[in-house]
Amino acid sequence: MSQDIVTARDILRSLPTVLKKFPYVAKGLYYYRLKDDNKDLTLGRLVERNADKYPQRPAILFDDRTITWSELDAWSNRIAHYLKDQGLVKGDAIAVLLDNRPELLATVVGAAKVGVACAMLNTSQKGKVLAHSINLIQPRMLVVGAELVDHAEGVRDEIQLRHTKPLQYLADANTLNTFGEEPQGYTNMALEVSQRSSTRPMLSNNVTMGDTAVYLYTSGTTGLPKAAPGSHRKFIRAYGGFGMLSLAMEPEDVLYCTLPLYHGTALLVCWGSVLAGGSAIALRRKFSASAFWDDVRKYNATTFGYVGELCRYLLNQPASAQDRNHGLTKMIGNGLRPSIWTEFKERFGIDKVAELYASSEGNIGFSNFFNMDNTVGFSTAPYKLVKYHEGTRDPIRNDKGRLEEVKKGQPGLLIGEINKKWAFEGYTQKEATEKSILRDAFKKGDAWFNTGDVLKEIGCRHLQFVDRMGDTFRWKGENVSTTEVENIIDGSGMVQEAIVYGVEIPNTNGKAGMVTLVPQNPEASFDADKLFAYLQDNLPPYAIPVFVRVTHAIEKTGTFKYRKVDIQKLGYSLSSPHEEVYAWLPGASGYTQLTPELVADIDAGGVRF
CATH class of the missing domain: 3.40.50.12780 (ANL, N-terminal domain)
Known part of the structure; x- marks a missing residue:
């Protein structure tokens, strides 16, 4: 981080x-x-x-x-x-x-x-x-x-x-x-x-x-x-x-x-x-x-x-x-x-x-009014960073049913107070609007907009974006931030772009990490072992992606957002002859390229992750 x-x-x-x-x-x-x-x-x-x-x-x-x-x-x-x-x-x-x-x-x-x-x-x-x-x-x-x-x-x-x-x-x-x-x-x-x-x-x-x-x-x-x-x-x-x-x-x-x-x-x-x-x-x-x-x-x-x-x-x-x-x-x-x-x-x-x-x-x-590095800046609007349930948009409520702020410098769910000056215009669908409002958060009758995003204060009321909730997953009993893993992979010098997400494996708890990436040099053979060694040096074992999909392009929306749902649905399947998929198999010291036989074995629960 x-x-x-x-x-x-x-x-x-x-x-x-x-x-x-x-x-x-x-x-x-x-x-x-x-x-x-x-x-x-x-x-x-x-x-x-x-x-x-x-x-x-x-x-x-x-x-x-x-x-x-x-x-x-x-x-x-x-x-x-x-x-x-x-x-x-x-x-x-x-x-x-x-x-x-x-x-x-x-x-x-x-x-x-x-x-x-x-x-x-x-x-x-x-x-x-x-x-x-x-x-x-x-x-x-x-x-x-x-x-x-x-x-x-x-x-x-x-x-x-x-x-x-x-x-x-x-x-x-x-x-x-x-x-x-x-x-x-x-x-x-x-x-x-x-x-x-x-x-x-x-x-x-x-x-x-x-x-x-x-x-x-x-x-x-x-x-x-x-x-x-x-x-x-x-x-x-x-x-x-x-x-x-x-x-x-x-x-x-x-x-x-x-x-x-x-x-x-x-x-x-x-x-x-x-x-x-x-x-x-x-x-x-x-x-x-x-x-x-x-x-x-x-x-x-x-x-x-x-x-x-x-x-x-x-x-x-x-x-x-x-x-x-x-x-x-x-x-x-x-x-x-x-x-x-x-x-x-x-x-x-x-x-x-x-x-x-x-x-x-x-x-x-x-x-970012003061032109500081690596920050979204500050706001004059009333807001708080509160404790939340990992991997969800849901804040944690204490025994009294109220929200609690995180300690300074700790990641927290960003919420903005709704009042006459800072109105929440919401959506055309009333039910969607209501789902984004947290009521009775700190006192009876108050209302707050739930951004669904996790940020942290880095000093002088300046915040830094940490993660979009729903973009975290749990593996080996640990919470993994997709944004954090993406930032590490970005620093490898081996990729043009990478998107990290969790995928389900039969007979396992939680979701295993997977990355779909476009290599820095798409024309050359991808060095999966080099990537694995880099990840071992920079990530805890539970955060190292279990699967790696190597492709030539990642589909996005018109606003450059990844179509993560579609990518997740592919999982570790061998859906395209032009893509390679690798897996970090139990006991292995690096990535192994998947074959149809190996995918079938994983799907059948024959590989104990």
Whole structure:
């Protein structure tokens, strides 16, 4: 486990840099802590402010297109008028199925201006899962990009849309005035929008900060997705907390975003930060490690949005003399592992890592405001780290039925207090929302949001991410943290990426550890004995993976989360002729490659682990 510590001296050393931005910091704190849900401060207002202040500055960069703040405002106004003309009113919702492109952002802003919420559909979803996601929020319309019409057609008969023109089509064009030809049964939304006024819409029932702006979905890696409503307040908090406090964004900044905009890190954190600075967001449809730095140079990006695996892919690219030939100085995101944190900063010359902790549905967030290493930072929201049952999301209750905090420096389940200032918006499904609330935790009548994540304090109220509950398993009477084992394997220098989980073996208690990995050099023969020797030197015996699957790629969701459930189902089976599976057999001093006969023997309980 990492021994990183944040001291008062570390904080003091960062103060001169912080104080230089003091007026900006004070402003950021104001927006981050703003609690008046009736205030007329919304996503639409933020865009209008930038259009008034920086009309000719770029707001969106995409391929060879530049859209200014003035143009984005006018475009979104036309969309707002179109939706209003179609009878949509405050409180309605539309579903949005678009790749990362300017039309998505313009649609979200335009809908927000008339109080219509956008359900941000995962573009990798198809069939029953996509239909489930759409029907969860009962939208009036579905806005579909040309690139995803096949997905929409696949669920057309299964979704419930409450409008006479339910299917809205957006061509995949490179200009604002190219409308394309809509498929049968669809309305050409871009053509219709072009005929509307670009004046700002006036409403008799104003949109306010507490109204729902978007619906964001859980990834669905462990079941059907859930929809979490996100109010305009979430944009305002990102605007102040990340854009001002963490990144101090300026009009000259450009944030390069390859993360999918249906995810909160991209839409709320990255775009919210851009809104705060009157900066530009440079979009790419999908992340490409080989094109990343060329794009950064093309757009003169100063900042980028990340998740941890994205950073790993960049590190796995061959070192180049061009690694520091760019203007990136800061990055914002989550999941950067301590095992690659310093290496990434040093190789690519990054000054500021604004690591954060947050969730789409949660009421609590942490931000690395002081630019400390290996921490998600601190939070002004009320929270506690409490004792929990290993391998579950369940806190431990004492004889009085109350929760107990862990000792300082010990890993604990993170919970955030739910009150008027720190509301929990939850999910569209009431039962799912209630499952995430801990009631009567410390006193009768209190309520806390259960994040399901384990963190620990490393000094000065700075936390470090430890594990996501459910990502631990019990073997040989010991609890094994998958994250901790992954961090150790990361340090071997033998793998590009690795995912650890527990698998069941007949006639054994608990679950045996297994790792699926992509070798550092996929073309060479994998040295399982070398890996085993390394693991013996760095892990207790019970934590050494019993099984190792060597593959060329690990499937992920669009937000770079591993499809762990699917991988676990494979277990140690020999499912692919292109993969090798090894086992640490009882009494052996290394790994043995599995054969069909050996797998059958293990399945029959003939091998005593």
